[in-house]
Amino acid sequence: MNAWVLALMALLGSLGLAQKPLKTLAWGSYSLRIEENEGGQVARILLAGRTLVEVRDFLLEASLVEVTGRPPKELLLTGYSGGAHCCTTHYLFTQEGGLRNLLYQEWGDGGIQEVRDLDGDGRGELIALWVYAYFGDLSFAYSPGVYRVYAYDGMAFHEVTRKFPLPALQAMRAYRKDFLKARSSGDLLGMRGSALGYWLNALVIGQGAEAKRWLMESAPPEVRSWLLQHEEEILNSVSALPRSYSRALPPKR
Numbered sequence: 001m002n003a004w005v006l007a008l009m010a011l012l013g014s015l016g017l018a019q020k021p022l023k024t025l026a027w028g029s030y031s032l033r034i035e036e037n038e039g040g041q042v043a044r045i046l047l048a049g050r051t052l053v054e055v056r057d058f059l060l061e062a063s064l065v066e067v068t069g070r071p072p073k074e075l076l077l078t079g080y081s082g083g084a085h086c087c088t089t090h091y092l093f094t095q096e097g098g099l100r101n102l103l104y105q106e107w108g109d110g111g112i113q114e115v116r117d118l119d120g121d122g123r124g125e126l127i128a129l130w131v132y133a134y135f136g137d138l139s140f141a142y143s144p145g146v147y148r149v150y151a152y153d154g155m156a157f158h159e160v161t162r163k164f165p166l167p168a169l170q171a172m173r174a175y176r177k178d179f180l181k182a183r184s185s186g187d188l189l190g191m192r193g194s195a196l197g198y199w200l201n202a203l204v205i206g207q208g209a210e211a212k213r214w215l216m217e218s219a220p221p222e223v224r225s226w227l228l229q230h231e232e233e234i235l236n237s238v239s240a241l242p243r244s245y246s247r248a249l250p251p252k253r
């Protein structure tokens with residue numbers, strides 16, 4: 001950074017312009033303020049000018065979403081670490097029962113894509129994308145993702161992907177198309193990534209067996225053996241209880 005830029009920054013700072021919040025949001029009797037902070041950003045939840053909660057990350061975004069079913073809406077804060085892809089962190093705050101954090105989740109890549117009330121009960125479901133970054137030596141560009149849906153019942157979050165299969169079904173369709181395209185051009189990594197994406201999205205909606213059958217019929221040997229070599233890890237990533245293919249017990253993890 002040259003001296004001229006530094007001088008300009010110092011001038012802006014002295015005029016108070018550098019402290020201008022990037023975003024402010026009224027949230028019931030609270031307010032949210034996102035500001036620049038030491039090369040990153042800071043989000044503050046304030047009540048009558050007093051900071052109650054402070055979240056720091058490289059980049060921060062905020063939106064209001066209805067999760068509990070009772071107004072005011074919840075505050076969804078999303079933090080990005082910076083870097084090429086990784087990492088997303090979600091913080092969900094509610095005012096129900098006093099200001100508190102309802103959810104904290106580090107996602108790596110992916111994250112909550114949308115909060116939408118899918119069954120009309122007034123509570124928004126969380127549509128999340130889990131990215132299998134670099135799985136089985138895939139490059140990031142070929143790393144697929146799986147859509148899983150979560151609902152809040154007033155106490156706990158639970159998975160409802162099978163009840164709301166549309167995001168996973170759409171992803172299955174897209175990965176199947178990608179797979180056929182990669183197969184016709186002989187793109188081995190493209191076939192591996194899209195085959196994995198197809199299988200994962202099928203598994204989370206109870207169509208894993210049919211998807212595996214189709215892949216075993218449609219994929220060349222190098223893709224089939226790669227899928228089978230990673231099968232235990234793939235199934236464990238979507239299984240509520242761990243599976244083990246190991247003959248030696250207890251299995252080595």
Ligand SMILES: [Ca+2]
Binds near residue numbers: 116119122
């Ligand atoms: Ca709902």
